[in-house]
Amino acid sequence: MSLLVKRWKELAEVKAELAARDWFFATSGNLSIKVTDDPLTFLVTASGKDKRKQTDEDFLLVDASGNPVEKTQLKPSAETLLHAEIYSKTNAGCSLHVHTIDNNIISEWYGDDGEVVFSHQEIIKAFGIWEEDAAIRIPIIRNYAHIPTLAQEFAKHVNGDAGAVLIRNHGITVWGKDAFEAKKFLEAWEFLFSYHVKLLLLKGAKAFA
Template structure:
């Protein structure tokens, strides 16, 4: 086994562990959601979830290796997730090493409530420290884009929102894509976003 193959196997298991943990939280209803982890930069290669798989189960066919065009590197009967292009754009535009996309009730409701505004900002929240924001009056803004059925158009919409300080993008009535420098950081960012969404909705209910 080559060093690259060893690295790929380690990353495969890391991504599978993340998938298992998120599945336990029921963040993949109806086979939704997709995950990826970068294997190399030049050329770009990353593992991504295969389309239509039950993410509550762990099998050798959960992921496949794709290239800079979101196409399978090796001949396979598996198909990359339809939204693989979103992960590709994130790797092209950031230093991310892992990208996670989930559909939850909280992120869907938040995206609908604030979709017309195009973003939601959180401040005075302890959990924003997960994004390395330590200022007393620090804040974090999550862009919200429309859920275009045309995936290249959706990928373009997400791409336009990627800039320094942005660690995730909400797709209206669809889900969130969050990323980080590695699997640990990407999961940390996703967990923090989901906490902020849940907290905000609970607070709104109490103040109605």
């Protein structure tokens, strides 16, 4: 099996798993996986598609600038530049972007702080942090409509082979060394967001009780 086919299958598998979680509302979301380092090429989801569906045209190969490597009718994801930033600045192998209700609520609730910090949660171990009082932070950036500006702002927070950024009232982008790791991190973040939204609601209800 060629490397391209191998990576395609890996990305298709992650896409199907995220679809099963119903994390692709209204064609939102985009995914990518690195194929080669030199020159940099990666598979990215085609723009505007229903990512819950599996087809032979789900992904296309793009270069470091996010341009298709071969002539194709498919358009790379509108947010390909964000994925390109990750691969050009780090050794990450996979990047996942989803819009969920929970990540949007958290991004709005803490948006003015520019970050949100979570602590005292067992699931933080999924990030490879094992201390008892571990805390983990995620930056929150403005949702610039101009994608090169968004990518520039996003790139300020791309400092390691694994990471995540919340885009305010938009969604989360997570990256890791491979598809397994990126999905693990994404699931851990969404667990934290969902827990926290419910806790805030309960605290609010208690205040009125």
